[in-house]
Amino acid sequence: MDTLMDVPRQVRTRPTRAQAEEAVRTLLAWTGDDPDREGLAGTPDRVVRAYEEFFEGYHDDPVALLERTFEESGNYNEMVVLRDIRLESHCEHHIIPLIGKAHVAYLPDKRVVGISKLARLVDVFAHRLQIQEKLTAQIADTIQGVLQPRGVAVVIDAAHQCMTTRGVHKPGVSMVTSRLLGEFETSESLRRQFFTMAGMGGV
Structure with a gap:
């Protein structure tokens, strides 16, 4: 059962930003789209920046x-x-x-x-x-x-x-x-x- 002092289990080695962006490129390709086309070229960077905002709570006490x-x-x-x-x-x-x-x-x-x-x-x-x-x-x-x-x-x-x-x-x-x-x-x-x-x- 979770207690007051429980903290999220951290991964042993946090992936780099480049690895995170590459993971987004993989998902884009998996959908059937081309991650290199003009409209998606900047999407991996934008998604990672959005995740930094969405999940900033992991860094606060x-x-x-x-x-x-x-x-x-x-x-x-x-x-x-x-x-x-x-x-x-x-x-x-x-x-x-x-x-x-x-x-x-x-x-x-x-x-x-x-x-x-x-x-x-x-x-x-x-x-x-x-x-x-x-x-x-x-x-x-x-x-x-x-x-x-x-x-x-x-x-x-x-x-x-x-x-x-x-x-x-x-x-x-x-x-x-x-x-x-x-x-x-x-x-x-x-x-x-x-x-x-x-x-x-x-x-």
């Missing part, structure tokens, strides 16, 4: 991201909710995008964190090859492990293009996953309050 906190919060101890966080990730089974929104909440215990750090935490894990269930758990477990709040709630609502553009071809379908920890897990009223504040009162 999610724990370090949350370690700077603030105790001067006026004894604020109510729910903090950051909703409608744009989320773009890639399914690890097909390397096809999954796009949606994340809603993140926590109940502070003496310490609060800058809200931009919560959005960045979502990006760190989203910018790796993922399944939505694991992504949801990683975000919640990291907040719980680093901030030690009284509770954490994370909900992700996303559309998977591996389902909408291929396979069963079901556009308009989204998948909802949640992870509730601490007081969110034990208190029905808190769960209702979170879903209402996140704009998901019908969930």
Whole structure:
């Protein structure tokens, strides 16, 4: 089972950029097209640069991201909710995008964190090859492990293009996953309050 400190298994020797570009050329040729024609000549470089952006989360430390906190919060101890966080990730089974929104909440215990750090935490894990269930758990477990709040709630609502553009071809379908920890897990009223504040009162 994944834990807070789990890191992705790294390849022993990371391929060079030239090898990555050659792999793209191979795939282009496999489709039946000519990787040397004018329209595709620069495609391997562009694809590798896109992958650098898509998967930059492998190079960031999610724990370090949350370690700077603030105790001067006026004894604020109510729910903090950051909703409608744009989320773009890639399914690890097909390397096809999954796009949606994340809603993140926590109940502070003496310490609060800058809200931009919560959005960045979502990006760190989203910018790796993922399944939505694991992504949801990683975000919640990291907040719980680093901030030690009284509770954490994370909900992700996303559309998977591996389902909408291929396979069963079901556009308009989204998948909802949640992870509730601490007081969110034990208190029905808190769960209702979170879903209402996140704009998901019908969930």
